[in-house]
Amino acid sequence: MLEIRDLHVSYGKVEAVRGVSASAAPGRITLVLGANGAGKSTTLRTVAGLVPAVSGEVVLDGKVITGRPGHTIVRDGLVLVPEGRRVFAPLTVEENLLLGGYVAPRAKSAETLDRVYEMFPILAQRRRGAAGLLSGGEQQMLAFGRALMSSPRVMLMDEPSMGLAPAMVESVFGAVREIADAGIALLVVEQNAELGLEIADDVVVVARGEVVFSGEAEQARSDASVVRAFLGEAALSQ
Amino acid sequence: MSYWYDAHLILIQSTFVSLLLALSIQFPLRMGVFSFAGIGSYGIGAYAAAIMTIRYSWPAFAAIGAGMVVAMVAGYLLALLVSRLDGLYLGMATIAFTLILTVVAINGGSLTGGAQGLYGAISTLQTGQVILVCAVVVVLLALSERGRMGRRIDAVREDPELAVSVGIRVIRMRRMAFVVSGALGACAGGMNALLRTTVSPDDVGFSLVVLALTMIIVGGSRSWAGALIGSVIFTWLPQVLQAVGDWQTVVYGVIVALTAVYVPSGLLGVAQNGYRRMRRRSGPVAGATEKATGSEEPGGDSAPLEPLSEDVPTGGTR
Numbered sequence: 177m178l179e180i181r182d183l184h185v186s187y188g189k190v191e192a193v194r195g196v197s198a199s200a201a202p203g204r205i206t207l208v209l210g211a212n213g214a215g216k217s218t219t220l221r222t223v224a225g226l227v228p229a230v231s232g233e234v235v236l237d238g239k240v241i242t243g244r245p246g247h248t249i250v251r252d253g254l255v256l257v258p259e260g261r262r263v264f265a266p267l268t269v270e271e272n273l274l275l276g277g278y279v280a281p282r283a284k285s286a287e288t289l290d291r292v293y294e295m296f297p298i299l300a301q302r303r304r305g306a307a308g309l310l311s312g313g314e315q316q317m318l319a320f321g322r323a324l325m326s327s328p329r330v331m332l333m334d335e336p337s338m339g340l341a342p343a344m345v346e347s348v349f350g351a352v353r354e355i356a357d358a359g360i361a362l363l364v365v366e367q368n369a370e371l372g373l374e375i376a377d378d379v380v381v382v383a384r385g386e387v388v389f390s391g392e393a394e395q396a397r398s399d400a401s402v403v404r405a406f407l408g409e410a411a412l413s414q
Numbered sequence: 415m416s417y418w419y420d421a422h423l424i425l426i427q428s429t430f431v432s433l434l435l436a437l438s439i440q441f442p443l444r445m446g447v448f449s450f451a452g453i454g455s456y457g458i459g460a461y462a463a464a465i466m467t468i469r470y471s472w473p474a475f476a477a478i479g480a481g482m483v484v485a486m487v488a489g490y491l492l493a494l495l496v497s498r499l500d501g502l503y504l505g506m507a508t509i510a511f512t513l514i515l516t517v518v519a520i521n522g523g524s525l526t527g528g529a530q531g532l533y534g535a536i537s538t539l540q541t542g543q544v545i546l547v548c549a550v551v552v553v554l555l556a557l558s559e560r561g562r563m564g565r566r567i568d569a570v571r572e573d574p575e576l577a578v579s580v581g582i583r584v585i586r587m588r589r590m591a592f593v594v595s596g597a598l599g600a601c602a603g604g605m606n607a608l609l610r611t612t613v614s615p616d617d618v619g620f621s622l623v624v625l626a627l628t629m630i631i632v633g634g635s636r637s638w639a640g641a642l643i644g645s646v647i648f649t650w651l652p653q654v655l656q657a658v659g660d661w662q663t664v665v666y667g668v669i670v671a672l673t674a675v676y677v678p679s680g681l682l683g684v685a686q687n688g689y690r691r692m693r694r695r696s697g698p699v700a701g702a703t704e705k706a707t708g709s710e711e712p713g714g715d716s717a718p719l720e721p722l723s724e725d726v727p728t729g730g731t732r
Contacts, residue, residue, distance in 0.1 A: 224579060225578075226575060226578065226579070245578075246578040246579060247578050247581050247582060247583050247584070248581075250579065250580060250581040251581060255579065255580075256579050258575070258576060258579065262573055262576050264568060264569055264572045264573060264576070265572065266568070266572065267565065267568055267569075267572070271565050271568075274562075274565060275565050275566075275569050275577075275580050275582075276580055278566070278580045278581045278582060279580070279581035322580070326580065326581065
């Protein structure tokens with residue numbers, strides 16, 4: 177269970193996040209929607225410990241993790257899948273996955289590796305190939321697999337569908353749902369509101385660093401004007 | 415053999431000293447840390463070993479070890495100082511560190527012998543011992559290129575932020591790079607000072623920065639083997655090029671430029687590609703040495719995969 181309470185983040189004098197609150201529960205997908213520059217990515221990066229918070233709290237399973245260095249947070253069971261399908265390009269697929277399990281005990285790593293290969297068979301086929309030579313969709317799967325290798329309870333995903341071919345987007349979202357169904361709490365930032373809403377359980381809409389809507393996905397889906405008001409017509413028909 | 419060995423003893427010694435020096439620049443580079451502090455450490459090691467030998471008659475390895483300790487501490491402090499710098503700026507700052515040390519050596523009075531340097535650092539250090547030390551260092555560094563440690567170093571170089579996200583203590587790794595670089599550089603400097611029995615500020619200037627970088631660029635920056643290739647070539651090349659007389663520096667420059675432009679992965683990269691191609695042509699080798707954990711995938715081969723779709727990543731995707 178992840179709870180973000182009244183988070184404020186600044187880059188120098190620019191306030192990027194102004195009082196964002198959100199939560200993620202096991203087995204559920206919380207979708208964070210918002211336009212470019214709304215502060216979504218910054219929120220995720222702050223939760224993951226890559227950017228310091230000015231004020232507010234991040235609580236993971238009852239424990240306050242705000243202000244902890246980034247490399248310790250993954251040990252507490254929270255992992256970030258950063259924007260732009262980042263993989264260690266010259267390393268092989270398997271090396272990438274093993275790096276994902278860096279904080280896990282070695283014996284457990286081997287077991288988790290098998291599970292990840294089962295979930296993403298394409299990664300098993302490409303295990304000895306360089307990660308940089310995978311297609312965009314495959315790289316996103318690898319990024320998911322790498323995150324799963326740390327056996328997280330909470331996973332943050334920053335724009336998993338960005339820059340992917342439409343057919344690929346669907347299978348990426350399928351994988352996102354599958355990960356949540358395995359009992360992991362997901363906080364997913366997306367620009368693709370239409371597809372995102374199809375798999376989400378809860379929705380938070382952010383504009384200019386503030387939360388402007390927060391509720392169940394059902395509610396947001398049935399009341400498209402909620403989304404339209406903050407994302408514009410284009411976001412719905414995309 | 416023995417005649418050849420005796421006739422070329424100085425070049426043989428220089429090759430191994432250069433190897434350690436090149437490794438002192440290469441080790442941080444493997445983590446993406448563009449630091450020339452290893453050259454400054456070479457100076458620290460050379461002066462420390464000479465001073466301890468001349469003034470206190472310390473045994474060779476103690477004198478070299480003293481320099482290594484000083485250089486490791488200096489490296490750690492430097493790492494704290496430049497922790498926010500990266501890339502070219504870090505390179506500049508660490509070159510400045512080296513040049514400042516040269517100035518200190520020139521103005522160090524009787525301790526460093528001023529512009530003349532120090533003479534008469536006579537020790538029992540033998541070439542065989544130098545080679546042995548190099549062998550140990552190479553084995554340790556080769557191990558650091560494999561398995562968990564190898565992956566960790568690669569991750570820090572390729573994407574430091576992503577490395578933090580998977581739980582690697584990147585800041586500590588970078589500090590370690592400075593410390594190890596200091597130890598390697600000082601070891602090279604100390605050995606050289608004791609083998610030559612002298613050290614002067616001229617030995618530790620900007621030209622040494624260029625030499626070490628050249629060895630790594632031409633040899634290959636990713637593995638100790640690249641540093642070895644580079645140190646052999648650039649220690650022996652001047653000897654070979656004596657035939658062309660004044661044109662020596664021109665030929666030297668052309669070689670470096672051509673390598674940088676046409677084989678950015680260095681001669682080691684060329685050798686590895688050639689080896690892979692040869693292996694592929696001779697068909698899959700049964701029981702090929704695989705370093706990763708799992709069993710061989712049926713039909714899986716180690717040939718590089720072709721990009722499958724149009725949204726192929728471009729190097730460092732952001």
